Amino acid sequence: MTSAETRTERRRRMPRADRERQMMTIAEAVFSERGYAATSMDEIADRVGVSKPMIYEYFGSKEGLLVACIRQVRTELREVTAQAVIGARSPEEALRNGLVSFFRFTDDHRRSWELLLRTETAVVGPAAVAEIETARQEQIQLHIALFSAYMPNAEQRSLEAAAEILVGACERLSVWYVRHDDVTPEEAAEHIMRMTWFGLRSELEHPDDHGA
Amino acid sequence: MTSAETRTERRRRMPRADRERQMMTIAEAVFSERGYAATSMDEIADRVGVSKPMIYEYFGSKEGLLVACIRQVRTELREVTAQAVIGARSPEEALRNGLVSFFRFTDDHRRSWELLLRTETAVVGPAAVAEIETARQEQIQLHIALFSAYMPNAEQRSLEAAAEILVGACERLSVWYVRHDDVTPEEAAEHIMRMTWFGLRSELEHPDDHGA
DNA sequence: ATAGTAGGTTACTTCCAGTAGGGAACGGTA
DNA sequence: TACCGTTCCCTACTGGAAGTAACCTACTAT
Numbered sequence: 001m002t003s004a005e006t007r008t009e010r011r012r013r014m015p016r017a018d019r020e021r022q023m024m025t026i027a028e029a030v031f032s033e034r035g036y037a038a039t040s041m042d043e044i045a046d047r048v049g050v051s052k053p054m055i056y057e058y059f060g061s062k063e064g065l066l067v068a069c070i071r072q073v074r075t076e077l078r079e080v081t082a083q084a085v086i087g088a089r090s091p092e093e094a095l096r097n098g099l100v101s102f103f104r105f106t107d108d109h110r111r112s113w114e115l116l117l118r119t120e121t122a123v124v125g126p127a128a129v130a131e132i133e134t135a136r137q138e139q140i141q142l143h144i145a146l147f148s149a150y151m152p153n154a155e156q157r158s159l160e161a162a163a164e165i166l167v168g169a170c171e172r173l174s175v176w177y178v179r180h181d182d183v184t185p186e187e188a189a190e191h192i193m194r195m196t197w198f199g200l201r202s203e204l205e206h207p208d209d210h211g212a
Numbered sequence: 213m214t215s216a217e218t219r220t221e222r223r224r225r226m227p228r229a230d231r232e233r234q235m236m237t238i239a240e241a242v243f244s245e246r247g248y249a250a251t252s253m254d255e256i257a258d259r260v261g262v263s264k265p266m267i268y269e270y271f272g273s274k275e276g277l278l279v280a281c282i283r284q285v286r287t288e289l290r291e292v293t294a295q296a297v298i299g300a301r302s303p304e305e306a307l308r309n310g311l312v313s314f315f316r317f318t319d320d321h322r323r324s325w326e327l328l329l330r331t332e333t334a335v336v337g338p339a340a341v342a343e344i345e346t347a348r349q350e351q352i353q354l355h356i357a358l359f360s361a362y363m364p365n366a367e368q369r370s371l372e373a374a375a376e377i378l379v380g381a382c383e384r385l386s387v388w389y390v391r392h393d394d395v396t397p398e399e400a401a402e403h404i405m406r407m408t409w410f411g412l413r414s415e416l417e418h419p420d421d422h423g424a
Numbered sequence: 425a426t427a428g429t430a431g432g433t434t435a436c437t438t439c440c441a442g443t444a445g446g447g448a449a450c451g452g453t454a
Numbered sequence: 455t456a457c458c459g460t461t462c463c464c465t466a467c468t469g470g471a472a473g474t475a476a477c478c479t480a481c482t483a484t
Contacts, residue, residue: 013449013462037337040440051464056442091416118341125249129330136384151415157395161385161403162412168384169377172348176376183369191373199411200374203363204303225431225480252471263433268473426484433478439471447464454457 020058020068023048028069032115036066063125070128073112074135080105082142091150092197098142099170099192103185106174117175139167166196232270232280235260240281244327248278248336275337282331282340285324286347292317294354303362304409310354311382311401318386319397329387351379378408 014022026047030039041062045052059065084101088094106113116132143163147154169192177188194203226234238259242251253274257264271277296313300306318325328347331340355375359366381404389400406415 016461019462035337041442042440050462052441053443053465054463057462062441092413095412125247147412154415157392158403158406161388161400162407164384164388165381165404165407168380168382170380172376172380172383173373176373180369188373191370192377194370195374195377195411196407197412199407199414200307200359200409201304202411203366228430231431253473254471262431264472265434265474266432269431274472427482429480429482431478431480433476435475435477437472437474439473441470442468444467445465448462450459450461452458452460454455 016058019048019050019054023050023055023058023065024069024072027065028112028115031066031069032111032118035118041065063127066128067131069112070116070131070135073109073116074131074138076109077102077105077135078138078142081139085142085146091146092193094146095197096189096193098146099189100185102170103174103177103188106177107185110178113174114178117171136167136171139170140164143167166192169196228270231260231262231266235262235267235270235277236281236284239277240324240327243278243281244323244330248331253277275339278331278336278340279343281324282328282343282347285321285328286343286350288321288324289314289317289347290350290354293351297354297358303358304405306358307409308401308405310358311404312397314382315386315389315397315400318389322390325386326390329383348379348383351382352376355379378404381408 023044027044030044030047041052041055044065045055048055055065059068080101081098084097085094088097116135140160140163143166144159147159147162151159173188173192177183235256239256242256242259253264253267256277257267260267267277271280292313293310296309297306300309328344331344352372352375355378356371359371359374363371385400385404389395406412
């Protein structure tokens, strides 16, 4: 088992597209488990079973790799939420459907979602920040489209502010949500609805006004 | 001007407390202008006019320096907002006062605030993340205390969720806010009030119900 | 004047992102 | 089958920045 070993253990060549997917999967896992800063490219290369320059060949830089991971999550999230709101019969229903699908998404893709949540802006450089900001903007645009369909008289600025608030609320509640295993996506969505749709005022005035 | 130079240009010794403040001030500026990751300790040392080991002597690590900066902002913010809500005569007033003071704070300490906003979690390591999370928790506790005073029958979990939502909303709206120079703190606070106090529903039903 | 301490420095080590400069397997063509 | 270009892949390096060891110097109190 001297030379046979090296020959049989030889790592297989792989088409670029496959290798890229594999790299992204592993990178996502390692980044979100150990943290971006604490992860070295050598480690990812090791786990992939390939040498470091390959990753640079395909993704250009460490940040490039991160951006690719984020972009994938972002795209999925956009499609899921956009799907969820179509066909709703009222603004309330549209909002609730969107929220439920959002929290379901964070459940189903917990690891990817944490990567996105935890990958904020200071350390990574402009590209990754921009990528996350794009994810938010996509959600914001979705909300604005939603709101303006039902509130055609509202000022543009108010719509923007409302959308930003909603996105911030979701982002933050999702952090709380992943810490509470016994909360369902529907319940999480309901918390947001109570606050942003019915308003805190209604809690004081008639604590059981809204459904469930 | 051979030896005279080195003698007269000699940098002054400074008591530790003063030097620490100076280092933090400069670090805060450099971090927030160039970004944490892109800033080298040598550069900060240069600007301070001191050698790198001094910073390590006082703050232990690059992250330690960052944490010190964040902690200061956090403390100020806590005091400002806590002050703002005392003496309010209704929950609505308390909430609005807190919000206005928050947005005023982001105006007055724009650079520090951006550092805190932009210093999220991926790259920096656990200590800095914890520090920022503490800042959020302080605001969350303040909100919970506020809510529970007026809504004694609500479930603890709902209070928590409401507080998280509010903090997320503020955090996100502050990003939007710093991009819009012509928005006042009062207007920003009002956007949050509309959403979280009156609720979106009220915008649809009677678009001009609430004040201004 | 002098010993002790607080404030300060130079010159290093280590670690990691990123790169130069190849090599080997595969597909097509003759 | 032998050739050739392309795609996939490697070893071995460079450079820069975090962090440290070891030493120095100005001030302070007695």
